[in-house]
Amino acid sequence: MTISAPGNQPIRHRRRQNDWRLFLRLVSYGRRHGRLLLVSTILLVPVAIANAVQPILIGQAISLIRKEPNTYDFLKNLPLGQGLQILEGLLLLTVVVRLIFTGVQGYLVQKVGQQMTADIRNDLFAHVTSLAVRFFDRTPVGKLITRLTSDVEALGDVFTTGAIGIISDLFSMLVILVLMFQQQWQLALMLLLMLFPVTGLIIFFQQQYRKANYKAREELSLLNSTLQENISGINVVQMFRREQFNAELFRATNLNYIREVDRTIFHDSAVSATLEWVALVAVAGVLWLGGIFVLQEKLEFGVLAAFILFAQRLFDPLRQFAEKFTAIQAGFTAVERISDILDEPIEIRDPVWVGSREQGAGSRERQGGQGGQGSKLLTVNSQPSSRSVAPASTVNQLPTTQVGEIRFEHVWFAYKNDDYVIKDLDFTIRPGEKIALVGPTGAGKSSIIRLLCRLYEPSKGRILVDGVDIRDISQAELRCRMGVILQEGFIFAGDVKSNITLGDTYTFDEIRAAAENTNVAQFIEQLPQGYDTQLRERGTNLSSGQKQLLAFARAAIRNPHILVLDEATASLDVGTEAYIQDALERLLEGRTAIIIAHRLSTIRNVDRIFVLKRGELVESGTHNELLQLGGLYAGLHQLQMLGT
Numbered sequence: 179m180t181i182s183a184p185g186n187q188p189i190r191h192r193r194r195q196n197d198w199r200l201f202l203r204l205v206s207y208g209r210r211h212g213r214l215l216l217v218s219t220i221l222l223v224p225v226a227i228a229n230a231v232q233p234i235l236i237g238q239a240i241s242l243i244r245k246e247p248n249t250y251d252f253l254k255n256l257p258l259g260q261g262l263q264i265l266e267g268l269l270l271l272t273v274v275v276r277l278i279f280t281g282v283q284g285y286l287v288q289k290v291g292q293q294m295t296a297d298i299r300n301d302l303f304a305h306v307t308s309l310a311v312r313f314f315d316r317t318p319v320g321k322l323i324t325r326l327t328s329d330v331e332a333l334g335d336v337f338t339t340g341a342i343g344i345i346s347d348l349f350s351m352l353v354i355l356v357l358m359f360q361q362q363w364q365l366a367l368m369l370l371l372m373l374f375p376v377t378g379l380i381i382f383f384q385q386q387y388r389k390a391n392y393k394a395r396e397e398l399s400l401l402n403s404t405l406q407e408n409i410s411g412i413n414v415v416q417m418f419r420r421e422q423f424n425a426e427l428f429r430a431t432n433l434n435y436i437r438e439v440d441r442t443i444f445h446d447s448a449v450s451a452t453l454e455w456v457a458l459v460a461v462a463g464v465l466w467l468g469g470i471f472v473l474q475e476k477l478e479f480g481v482l483a484a485f486i487l488f489a490q491r492l493f494d495p496l497r498q499f500a501e502k503f504t505a506i507q508a509g510f511t512a513v514e515r516i517s518d519i520l521d522e523p524i525e526i527r528d529p530v531w532v533g534s535r536e537q538g539a540g541s542r543e544r545q546g547g548q549g550g551q552g553s554k555l556l557t558v559n560s561q562p563s564s565r566s567v568a569p570a571s572t573v574n575q576l577p578t579t580q581v582g583e584i585r586f587e588h589v590w591f592a593y594k595n596d597d598y599v600i601k602d603l604d605f606t607i608r609p610g611e612k613i614a615l616v617g618p619t620g621a622g623k624s625s626i627i628r629l630l631c632r633l634y635e636p637s638k639g640r641i642l643v644d645g646v647d648i649r650d651i652s653q654a655e656l657r658c659r660m661g662v663i664l665q666e667g668f669i670f671a672g673d674v675k676s677n678i679t680l681g682d683t684y685t686f687d688e689i690r691a692a693a694e695n696t697n698v699a700q701f702i703e704q705l706p707q708g709y710d711t712q713l714r715e716r717g718t719n720l721s722s723g724q725k726q727l728l729a730f731a732r733a734a735i736r737n738p739h740i741l742v743l744d745e746a747t748a749s750l751d752v753g754t755e756a757y758i759q760d761a762l763e764r765l766l767e768g769r770t771a772i773i774i775a776h777r778l779s780t781i782r783n784v785d786r787i788f789v790l791k792r793g794e795l796v797e798s799g800t801h802n803e804l805l806q807l808g809g810l811y812a813g814l815h816q817l818q819m820l821g822t
């Protein structure tokens with residue numbers, strides 16, 4: 179078990195996208211909830227006006243008491259008590275308007291944020307599950323989980339706390355500025371000029387925060403990967419007494435994470451402190467310049483009082499921005515990290531026919547592959563939001579008669595660069611033929627199966643099923659043709675029935691028939707609730723053999739033309755293996771089969787045996803032919819005979 183090194187970055191970090199582009203990415207999600215967003219934006223108008231009018235009302239009250247000339251005419255003509263009552267009434271109205279509209283607006287914005295977060299999470303899940311296995315080879319699960327959970331969570335805040343909040347803050351500042359200039363332009367200009375250096379400072383701290391936050395999220399992903407790895411490998415951890423060693427590794431990762439988080443806290447605090455300080459300087463500036471004007475009798479006291487409140491309120495939106503700052507920046511980091519995954523191209527895609535096939539006018543386009551029969555294949559759009567499954571009629575179909583032929587045409591394959599693990603494989607398996615793949619460990623047997631199932635694409639050459647290049651048919655159609663039983667039967671959390679159907683629709687009779695045909699019905703019926711027995715995630719309440727028996731039923735119910743068994747009976751004890759052997763033989767009847775087995779005794783009766791060595795097909799023939807040949811197979815057989 180290895181802990182991924184921090185420098186080992188499986189998800190390609192593409193060019194840092196600027197915030198604007200990242201924001202636009204969110205806008206497409208925002209549009210889906212356009213009406214709610216519009217209503218919540220409109221509600222900002224009365225809130226901002228009520229907020230900006232309050233200092234004027236307070237200034238008027240002071241001017242009224244001091245009988246200053248700038249008092250509104252309609253107040254001047256009223257008795258003092260009545261004038262003050264009117265001003266108090268108006269002030270109360272602005273307070274009520276702010277309270278009600280801010281509450282409703284906040285609720286709507288949070289609601290939209292949650293809906294957007296859910297949409298993004300759905301799209302991410304759909305995209306991740308469409309990515310090629312190659313992506314998962316280089317991406318630790320813990321990192322993916324962090325991106326799907328806490329990163330997506332942080333995203334919601336960008337729009338809710340962030341975008342709408344910023345619009346609200348900018349609008350408030352605009353209204354305050356307009357009213358200030360109406361009252362006294364010199365003081366208004368002074369406050370306006372103070373905004374520029376402050377904004378510059380905020381942008382600087384914002385950038386620093388952003389960098390620190392990105393690193394902190396990376397460290398969190400690493401922390402989660404370490405955690406996930408330790409939990410899934412807990413048996414090995416405990417059996418090899420690696421608890422302390424792993425705890426040390428975890429502590430080191432945790433320390434790195436805390437260090438990066440400290441850095442983000444520093445920048446966050448720096449922004450808040452700067453704004454606190456600047457707001458006080460602004461009030462002092464107003465008192466200084468306003469005081470001079472008052473002494474020169476160019477300014478009434480009431481207006482000065484209004485400007486002291488304006489100075490506070492003008493920086494209020496900026497101060498609030500600082501508070502939202504953390505959420506917004508964390509959100510942008512999240513968009514950046516999520517974009518990394520959403521931009522991950524879907525390597526293996528379905529072809530789609532464009533235009534009319536019948537008239538011969540249709541064209542097909544395929545990415546990265548050689549054109550099959552000179553045709554152009556158009557791949558299905560990779561964007562999850564617009565992920566469309568091509569209608570069956572538009573995708574190439576496999577023939578329905580004489581089915582089950584497999585052809586490898588000069589296939590080469592490498593997991594990395596030119597490090598070929600499959601070299602120039604060229605063979606045909608006839609419909610109904612049973613083939614065994616044997617060879618030393620690492621010879622490439624499982625890789626052949628992965629290529630046939632199109633979990634990976636060949637680097638060179640092509641694979642045909644029933645005469646059609648497998649890249650020219652939909653993955654669903656290809657995988658319908660094939661039943662694969664691997665060494666470890668994977669179990670999902672759910673009941674026995676759903677673990678056999680795997681989401682496809684089958685009647686209970688079909689499920690039972692499949693179980694009976696593979697001799698697993700007896701085992702299922704012995705379970706506490708039979709077919710309704712709940713199985714835990716990864717089937718922790720079943721033995722390996724029992725999981726494997728369910729995998730047989732899962733393959734049988736699909737009635738595939740091609741059956742692939744990759745060490746499928748290796749985890750069964752001799753008794754159980756004999757028990758399902760005849761079921762297996764029935765299952766194999768009339769189907770093409772590829773069987774990988776290390777125990778050569780289990781494949782004696784197959785039609786042909788392919789012997790692989792370092793990715794090359796070195797021998798092929800029946801058991802007896804290969805023994806007579808006296809080559810690699812005969813050697814392996816000899817060794818196994820000696821072992822028994």
Ligand SMILES: Nc1ncnc2c1ncn2[C@@H]1O[C@H](COP(=O)(O)OP(=O)(O)OP(=O)(O)O)[C@@H](O)[C@H]1O
Nearest residue numbers: 315593594599617618619620621622623624625626
């Ligand atoms: N995901 C992967 N990324 C990189 N290399 C891989 C990957 N999977 C397998 N390999 C390499 O490809 C080669 C062939 O592996 P493969 O699993 O096909 O062998 P195999 O014959 O099935 O072995 P075994 O009998 O042990 O299951 C090996 O050298 C292996 O290290």
